[in-house]
Amino acid sequence: MLHYNDMKEKILVLDDEPLILKTIQRALVKTGYAVRVAGEAEEFMRLLDEESADLLLMDINLEGGRSDALTGRISKMAPKAKVIFMSGLIPVRDDIFFLEKPFTIQDLRKLIRNVLDNVATPGRPGD
Numbered sequence: 416m417l418h419y420n421d422m423k424e425k426i427l428v429l430d431d432e433p434l435i436l437k438t439i440q441r442a443l444v445k446t447g448y449a450v451r452v453a454g455e456a457e458e459f460m461r462l463l464d465e466e467s468a469d470l471l472l473m474d475i476n477l478e479g480g481r482s483d484a485l486t487g488r489i490s491k492m493a494p495k496a497k498v499i500f501m502s503g504l505i506p507v508r509d510d511i512f513f514l515e516k517p518f519t520i521q522d523l524r525k526l527i528r529n530v531l532d533n534v535a536t537p538g539r540p541g542d
Contacts, residue, residue, distance in 0.1 A: 423449035424448050424449065424469045424470070425449045425450075425451075425466070425468040425470070426443055426448045426449070426450050426451075426468060426469065426472060426527070427450075427451050427459065427468040427470075427471050427472070428451070428452045428453070428473075429453050429454075429455075429456065429459040429471070429473040429474060429477070429482055430473075431454055431478045435474075435516075436452045436454060437452075439452070439472065440452050442523065443523075443524070446524055451466075455477065455479075456480060456485060459473070459482075459485075460485065460488065460489075460492075463489065463492055467492075467493045468496050469497065470496060470527060470530060470531055471489065471493070471496050471497070471498045472499050472501065472514075473498065473501070474500075474501050474516075475501070475502040476504065497512070497530050498512065499512040499530060500514070501514040501516055501518070503515070503516040503517070510537050511537055512526065512530050513538065514526055
């Protein structure tokens, strides 16, 4: 079983596009985060059940469903985890942290840091 390094902030990523997962994982590991990834919702929930995370980064639109439908389960399993949703479609909600695809690695890193440091406000960066 792969565990996070306890000395680093822990990020769990959900996206059904393998290239995006790999790119995000590499970028965040280089930044110093402990990162685990899942390609589908049930795997994501299993990983979250095994070990909590400081931040959850989730693609909204997944093959076979939407990740925002998991928020009830997530809030019970990891009530202190912060959540950032990402998608190519802009949500109508402005009460969530959101990153619009495509995004730059710089924008991803900046939003994650700001959310973890409690200096970000819900919505899209720059709104």
